[in-house]
Amino acid sequence: MGSHLADVWFQVTDLQVVSGHGCYVTTADGTEYLDFTSGIAVTSTGHCHPAVVAAIQEQAAQFIHAQVNCYRHPLLEVLADRLAGIAPPSIDTFFYANSGAEATEAAVKLAKQATGRPNIIVFQGSFHGRSHLTMAMTTSKTGYRAGYQPLPSGIFVAPFPYAFRDGHSEDEAISRALDAFDLLLASQSGPAETAAVVIEPVLGEGGYLPAPPAFLQGLRERCTEHGVLFVADEVQSGFGRAGTMFAIEPSGVEPDVMIMAKGIASGFPISAIGASAELMNRWPKGSHGGTYGGNPIGCAAALATIDVLTAPGFMDNVVARGEQLRAGLRTLAETHPTIGHVRGPGLMVGCELVDGNGKPDAARVAALAAHCREDGRLLLMNAGTAGNVLRWMPPLVVSAAEIDQGLAAFTAALESTA
Ligand SMILES: Cc1ncc(COP(=O)(O)O)c(C=O)c1O
Secondary structure, eight states, rough: OOOOOOOOOHHHHHHHEEEEEBBBEEETTEEEEEEESHHTOOOTOOOOOOHHHHHHHHHHOOOSOOOOTTTTTTTTHHHHHHHHSSSSSOEEEEESSSHHHHHHHHHHHHHHHHHOOOOEEEETTOOSSSSHHHHHHSSOGGTTTTTTTOOOOEEEEOOOHHHHHHTOOOOHHHHHHHHHHHHHHHHHHHHHGEEEEEEEEEEEETTEOOOHHHHHHHHHHHHHHHHHHHEOOTTTTTEEEEEESSSTTTOOOSEEEEEEGGGGGTTTTEEEEEEOOOHHHHTTTTSSSOSSSSOOHHHHHHHHHHHTTSSSSSSHHHHHHHHHHHHHHHHHHHOOTTTEEEEETTOOOEEEEBBTTTTTHHHHHHHHHHHEEEEEOOEEEETTSSSSSEEEEEOTTTOOOHHHHHHHHHHHHHOOOO
């Protein structure tokens, strides 16, 4: 009998998995794979962390669905309070949704209502989701948008500094990108028509490419000057992935709105946007909502996840494992010139592969990922417009021995696919 499953999902592997624990997933025949995809940067505390499992089980016996328009369950406020404690000081009031795309839609709807302006600026290489609005905001690959035109209007795209690819110094890349942003404001969407800029502090799908702090600061200054809202999409980079609770923190930039999903609840589908109370109060009552937002099990999973992430020493492990991973990859780069660039904060590590002419080498990335999976029992994904970046996004609970295991599998793949 044929499958009754839609065939639309792109597949990274054809593995049939039956369980996951910590950094490993297990297939039906009992084979274990080291899962450095984390289900696309989601299983922050590892698969089935006992504290998250217990919180979900306990909450499921109390309430599975307590619809936010009909009545309020206690965890809505408890989670909002907890999020306010870990978010940048500018963010203290929260709205809940279910996925990253939905939260991005919510952020744009808030920005339009709060400013009374129509347009949004995004950055080259962005990925914000699969809904029509978020497809229009997504520029990491045409494949995400092809066949769906026309997409919503009012989205403008500014360059994202990419020093390595453009052959610029970091300073030059930043200054060129800020000049281009100013030009966009002067020539395409003036401040009076621009509600918000939406930026990933580390490009995710676009290639695990960090936005330099000076670029974020320059954008923040311009947003403040023009009354444009600064929206940080921390869907992929948030909740410890970058070695700090949110990737924007080291830049000192305080966003007006922050979008959160993925790692927030270790895999239970819940997302949120945060803003100041003053900004949220400009969102007219009833002008947005949703059946499932603020689901009690999602809130419980998020609270348990945040407890794990904020436990003493947890973030030290993320930082140390990230350093270990980047050091290992940089050592390999010394003898394998195909590794053109190793980058990214915390455990959001990108490894860009190039051919002998310095051009993107997606075929090599595909061959390496296949070898890692088949011979090394290591799962990795690619990223980048050209598909030539291997992204390393292990669960944040990864151990030193597991990083070494991943590096050993990758070394073997490099040597046998040369
Ligand atoms: C930065 C970013 N924003 C938004 C999204 C969309 O999230 P979702 O797939 O949960 O809709 C993603 C998903 O990869 C993402 O990486």
